[in-house]
Amino acid sequence: MTGVVIVGGGPAAHRLAALLARYGHPGGVSVVGAEPRPPYNRALLGSVLDGTLDADRLTLPALPAAVRQLTGVRVTAVDRARRAIRLDDGRELPYGVLVLATGARPRTPRVPGLQTQPGRLADGVRAVRTAADCRPLSEGPVVVVGGGIRGVETAWALSGTGQEVALVHPAGQLMERHLDMVAAALPAEWLAARGVALHLGRRAAEYTPGKVVLDDGQVLAAGTVLLCTGTVAESALARASGLEVRGGVVVDDLLRTGDPHIHAIGDCAEHAGTTGTTVLRAWEQAETLARNLTGRERPYAPERRVLRPRTPGRDMVVLPPAAPVRPDDTDATVSLLDRARGHHARLVLRGGRIHEGTVIGSPSAVAEVSRLYLRDEPVPADLLALLTGADGTYAGDGTPPDDTVVCHCNNVTRKALKDAWHRGAHDEAALARATRATTGCGGCTAAVRSLCTALEGATP
């Protein structure tokens, strides 16, 4: 047994190594990372970019001394037959278990001028993926390319610092993977109110240093272009080793690839058709795999997670579908829209529990809905109060007041009908003669009849 070799320098690799040490993995544990610095928390890079966090603060806690760390080295090949990896410095490292935690790289849109050569971004263009991306911004406006969660977060953060920001997104709305049109209008309003120029339904057509040309010919000044266009799993090594790769390296419920000696976790892995994109998923998988490699085997079952885009001061939560189901398996969709307050919520219920949804704008609704979703608890009977955050008290006992109109065609109130009843009109026909109620469209006939019954019951 030659121990566990983990390929990757991100949070997934870091967490797995730490847990293997904590759970007392008997063999050696090595971590091989391509970045020159020790693992850090990538999820917080946005905060470094807008100046709220110092880059040093991202570094993850040091790994136990027992873990062997190789930084700044790349793995060039996996020799599955001999169970060894080859490094770019010529060394070879044998493994008993190999774990791919190679993460993902930013997706670069195919726009002329963004790259000077494949894999190398032009001057002034960067993604927000590595610590190196968080060096100070150049002078001049920032053009954010991409209007998903990351793009919205980035534009929100930068515009809050007084930075001039434009956002370009090919869909007609922001965050179309997570929000419907109505909901997406809200983050668009937030950004616009902070002065972000939104270019929705537009693509960048060309980049030259200092400017971005859009597909409709508009020219945007660009001191910096920030790519928030998603990621692509780093799966080249797996592919070259003959492992199955789709959106990521395909793994089973034990996080194994087709080769029982090779596992994959984190952003580079695809489990049950889903490629993880959050650090929480990566940590969850690291936890499962660490247990499995230390003799406490159990299948990986993703826990419910909510997505909380980081837009401080504005609350938003996305509740992903709990499990793949057909749309007609749902009980009901409940939604709330309060344009004036900028509140929106949409919940898909299944068996009286939240299956998926979004809540935007109301901090109390975001908190309570998230809690119910994460615990898979039944929703309360008063969904309006849940979604507005109201106290759920209502006026009266449910009996309509006397001055409510019963027959709208003839403008007859409940009181007029009661008076007529007390004057002797004791059935529907008599009430119709006395008040004209029910003689229009006839829609109030049932209401008049039930009022008759109620009055009979009330009279001794």
Add this chain to the structure above:
Amino acid sequence: MTTRTLVVAGHGMVGHRLAGEILENDREGRWRVVVLGEEPRPAYDRVALSSLLGGATPDDLTLAGPGAPDDGRLLLRPGTTMTGADRPTRTVTCHDGTEIGYDALVLATGSRPFVPPAPGHDLPGCFVYRTVEDIAAIRAAAVPGREAVVVGGGLLGLEAANGLRLLGMRPHVVERAPWLMAQQIDEGGGRVLARAIERLGVGVHCSSALHAVGAGTDGRAGRVELADGTVLDAALVVFAAGVRPRDELAAPLGLERGERGGFLVDQWCRTADEHIWAIGECAAVRGRCHGLVAPGFRMAETVARQLTGGAPEPFTGADTSAKLKLLGVEVAGFGDAHARSPGAIEYVRDDRRAGTYAKVVLAADGRTLLGGVLAGDTRAYPALRALTARELPASPDELLAGAAGEA
């Protein structure tokens, strides 16, 4: 005491209501009422017109209530059209040359169906949907098993489509708006409605404009062409695309029209001439016409009270609530169904599997009901509609569930 003469131009439901109100409230017998009706028969229940296609007879549409024909104070003149008036001498002229002096003249001429001016709109086989005679003509022209097109997807158009189905035809509905009954209900309700009637084999073509009606080999309407190029077979075409006020007397009488037509009147339904009023669909109250019967009744009451010395209430607007129950589906819209009030909050419960949709519109306070839309299940409609402009007595979910439990 001298008897005064009220001339009512138009014997529709609203003119009928006015005459009845006058006769009932004029206890001193000061008024003689002359009602001029263009149609060959006295006023009938036009709202129930579609029942004629379901087996009812014109007699079933007879309007009950006050204003019995044997009342000596009332003179009904069916088949008589008012053609003009001399305001200084207060004399009305009719198409047959007769003249009638009046102390008060109330215009209740109603409206006419709007027919889009598309080529072929006047071919034989094209109909409107307004009178007993229109329905009789449609019934005579119906060809069971063939397709038909209804232009207009509002309340009336859907009634017409249902009627054509009852006659054995296969109707299509063509609507300009993005969904059916767009005035009364929202997109979600429109979706439920369209799906339900499509299941019955009614073709639904929304966001579609009529381009032309094409003739078949017999020279009658044979097909309908839409603006997007779609061609529908149509042995029969019914126009139910809205109405226009019958205000052609404005010119001969020298009365002002509203911007979109109709006799311009104030909130008391008075024209600029103190002896002339206008009520119902032909009246542009402060510039706005109202195309439902309930507002017309309110206008009739207002004018009746002015003429009989009662305490009149001004006409301040109308409830446009409507419920449709046909073609196996029920939909209803009430109050501010489209959430146009400033600060309005929309709460929607949409159950696609059950085919039901409910929207409740609340004021900014989150508790005052402003309106709503119900589709697929309208049992809560009477209760919710009665609560409009009031604080909710319970949560919307409870009110909806309670109504479902009652039935």
